[in-house]
Amino acid sequence: MNAAQWNNSAVCGGCVRVDGPKGSVTVRIVDQCPDCASGTLDLSAQACAKIADPVAGRVNVRWQPMSCAVQGAVVLRFKEGSSRYWTGLQVRNTRIPVRSLEVEKSGAFVNVPRESYNYFVDSSGFGPGPFTLRITGNDGQQLLETGVMLRESGDVMGTQQFQ
Numbered sequence: 466m467n468a469a470q471w472n473n474s475a476v477c478g479g480c481v482r483v484d485g486p487k488g489s490v491t492v493r494i495v496d497q498c499p500d501c502a503s504g505t506l507d508l509s510a511q512a513c514a515k516i517a518d519p520v521a522g523r524v525n526v527r528w529q530p531m532s533c534a535v536q537g538a539v540v541l542r543f544k545e546g547s548s549r550y551w552t553g554l555q556v557r558n559t560r561i562p563v564r565s566l567e568v569e570k571s572g573a574f575v576n577v578p579r580e581s582y583n584y585f586v587d588s589s590g591f592g593p594g595p596f597t598l599r600i601t602g603n604d605g606q607q608l609l610e611t612g613v614m615l616r617e618s619g620d621v622m623g624t625q626q627f628q
Contacts (some may be wrong), residue, residue, distance in 0.1 A: 466494045467501035475603070476584035479562035480533035483508065485516025485526045493533060494562075497581075528531040532560045532627075539608065539623035540602065543616040550590040552615070554598075555583055560627045561602040591615065601628045 466476050474497070482491050483506065485627040490512045498507035506528060510519065517524040535558050544553030554577070556563045567574040570592065576584040594615035600608040609624045 466507050467503055467507075468497055469500050470501035471497040471581075473581050474579060475531075475564065476562055477583040478533075478557065480518075480531055480561050481506070481528045482528050483516055483528045483533050483611070485513070485524055486508060487516050487518070490515040491531065509551075530626070535560055535615050535626065539620075541610070541613060541621040541623055543621065544584050544586075544587070545616055545618040547615065547617055548590060549593045549615060551586075551588060552591040553579075553580075553584040553586045554591075555585070556600055557620075559602070559605060559627075561606070563600055564603045564605075565601045567599040569599070569602075574599050 476494050480493050488558050514531045540557040542555040566577045568591050577587050579585050596613040606627050610623050
């Protein structure tokens with residue numbers, strides 16, 4: 466996604482339908498394109514080949530956000546080095562982009578700041594766990610994941626998915 470619309474990774478994980486001269490393709494936003502102008506996308510070679518002649522280079526396209534076609538529940542990815550004292554978490558396999566992540570501490574939900582590389586990072590850590598997480602999608606839907614166990618790195622399967 467272009468830098469102007471990246472919005473500190475708020476669109477990361479979302480999908481867009483791209484219409485070009487040869488057809489359409491749905492892609493998931495996974496990274497920022499710092500050199501791309503506002504409104505533009507940098508597609509993989511495979512995605513580009515589905516909508517335009519690959520030798521054409523830059524082509525005019527139209528694109529619009531849409532829900533991602535996913536199977537199963539969300540996936541919670543603990544960043545390498547996570548501990549009770551420092552925790553990084555990314556929410557993956559979502560139908561829509563994630564707006565916010567909160568962790569329950571002492572009976573109250575606390576917002577976990579999002580970094581530009583799309584991990585929610587609590588520099589003082591979530592604690593020993595298990596955790597209750599509240600995940601809010603960009604349209605306001607909320608998922609409540611309970612009993613989430615801490616991992617130093619790797620995936621934990623969630624139990625729910627956005628509509």
